[in-house]
Amino acid sequence: MTGAGSDDSAASSLAALLDHLRREAGLSGSELARRVGFSQSKASRILGGKYLPSVADAGRLAWALSRADPDAANLQVRRRILELARAAHDDAQSIVTTRVVLQPFAVANLQRRFARAEKQASEVATFSPLMVPGLLQTEGYMRAIYRSGGGEPGGPEEEEWLAIRRGRHEVSMSQDRPRKYRQLLAESTLAWGVAGATVMADQCHHLVAAIDRPGWRIGIIPRVPRIPDARPEFPQNAFDLHDEKALVLGTSGGVAVTQDPQTVARHVALFRRLEALAVFDEEAKAILRATAVAYRRETQEGA
Numbered sequence: 001m002t003g004a005g006s007d008d009s010a011a012s013s014l015a016a017l018l019d020h021l022r023r024e025a026g027l028s029g030s031e032l033a034r035r036v037g038f039s040q041s042k043a044s045r046i047l048g049g050k051y052l053p054s055v056a057d058a059g060r061l062a063w064a065l066s067r068a069d070p071d072a073a074n075l076q077v078r079r080r081i082l083e084l085a086r087a088a089h090d091d092a093q094s095i096v097t098t099r100v101v102l103q104p105f106a107v108a109n110l111q112r113r114f115a116r117a118e119k120q121a122s123e124v125a126t127f128s129p130l131m132v133p134g135l136l137q138t139e140g141y142m143r144a145i146y147r148s149g150g151g152e153p154g155g156p157e158e159e160e161w162l163a164i165r166r167g168r169h170e171v172s173m174s175q176d177r178p179r180k181y182r183q184l185l186a187e188s189t190l191a192w193g194v195a196g197a198t199v200m201a202d203q204c205h206h207l208v209a210a211i212d213r214p215g216w217r218i219g220i221i222p223r224v225p226r227i228p229d230a231r232p233e234f235p236q237n238a239f240d241l242h243d244e245k246a247l248v249l250g251t252s253g254g255v256a257v258t259q260d261p262q263t264v265a266r267h268v269a270l271f272r273r274l275e276a277l278a279v280f281d282e283e284a285k286a287i288l289r290a291t292a293v294a295y296r297r298e299t300q301e302g303a
Contacts, residue, residue, distance in 0.1 A: 010087035010116065014058065015049030017081060021065045022047065035064040058085035087112065113257075114240075114248070115168045121242040124172075125182040125271050128238040130192065132203060133183045134165065135172045136210055136218070141203045144195035173213075181216045184274055187223045190291045197298040204292035208285050219278030220287050230277055235270060244268050 022032050033043035037060070045051035046061070053061065062078040114134070118124055126133040132141060142165055146158050172181060193200045211218050240248040247264045249256040258264065279287070 009120075010084050011052050012049055014052075014081065014084035014088055015047060017077075017084065018058075018061055018065070019047040021077070025065055027065075032061070032064060036060045052088055053085065055082060055085045055089065058082060083112075087116065112164055115164060115171065117240075117242055117246070117248065118168060119171050121246075122178070123180040123182070123241075123243050125184075125241040125244070126238070127184045127235065127271055127274055128189060129186050129235055130189060130238065132185060132189060132207070133238075135169060135181065136183060136185075136207060137165070138199070138203050138206045139166075140199040141195055144199055148194075179215060181213075181218075182271075182275070183216065183218045184221060184271070184278055185219075186221045187287055187291075190220075190288070193295065197295040201292045201295035201299065204288045204295065208288045208292075211281065211285055217280065218284060219275060219280045220284045221274060221278045222287065225277060226279060227277060231273065233270070233273060233277065235274070239267055239271075241267060241271060 022029070027035075029044050029047060030040045032047075033040045036043065036057075038046075038057075042051065046053050046057075058081050059078075062081040118135075124135070126135070131137075131145065137145070139162065142162060143153075143158070146161055147153055152158065172179070190200070190204060195203070207218065210216060238250040240250075241264070242248070245264060246257065246259050247267050249258070249267075278284075
């Protein structure tokens with residue numbers, strides 16, 4: 001099974017890390033193979049990124065490298081090896097039509113999967129009926145989401161989750177490769193103010209500024225349809241489309257990932273219908289500013 005893929009894939013990163021640790025430890029490929037109990041050809045193919053090791057085999061390699069040089073393969077690095085191995089197998093499973101990941105949204109591993117998919121895509125289209133799309137969230141809004149799932153405020157898990165989310169934001173703003181972002185949210189999303197009036201006002205102002213980002217098209221679907229005779233739409237779940245080839249469908253209970261052409265095509269068509277209902281640019285800014293003013297008023301009245 002080949003596993004290198006693109007230069008920034010988990011499989012490529014795994015092979016590069018293992019080979020780097022081998023060289024730091026001063027081991028030849030044949031010596032490493034002997035310690036792990038692999039054939040020399042198998043070890044060579046793994047280190048060269050031509051063969052994806054199982055998670056168990058990756059663990060054996062991490063153990064062998066730790067024996068050779070404890071400083072180069074400490075506990076954190078061993079965890080990183082296993083993490084990359086699991087991620088590489090997740091990527092390899094993309095040949096499966098649909099996968100369902102039953103994890104809460106505020107889980108670091110799930111955020112890493114989103115980050116990898118977004119980094120590899122040239123266009124990310126997102127619709128969100130209940131919350132502001134992830135790439136447009138302020139830190140205050142993100143913390144509210146994390147804590148809504150019962151996460152411990154200020155704990156290391158929250159900071160890890162936030163760090164990954166910040167990394168996703170940085171990739172979306174980087175100029176390393178051209179990307180397009182089409183982001184839709186319902187106006188009713190902005191009225192869901194359980195994050196608190198101050199957080200929501202800041203979030204609205206953040207969205208106003210984001211509308212002017214190059215390569216971004218951010219739309220708001222008004223509560224009162226601007227096209228009175230338009231076909232009614234009742235999408236119940238958030239979803240992301242990556243290059244119109246892969247679909248990430250989010251629910252409160254888990255996430256479905258599919259490359260099934262018919263399912264993806266249905267959601268591409270749905271996104272276009274929703275996009276036709278949205279307002280953009282100055283009309284969208286007007287909604288956001290009015291909502292921010294209403295939240296600021298609530299804050300002042302409650303003071």
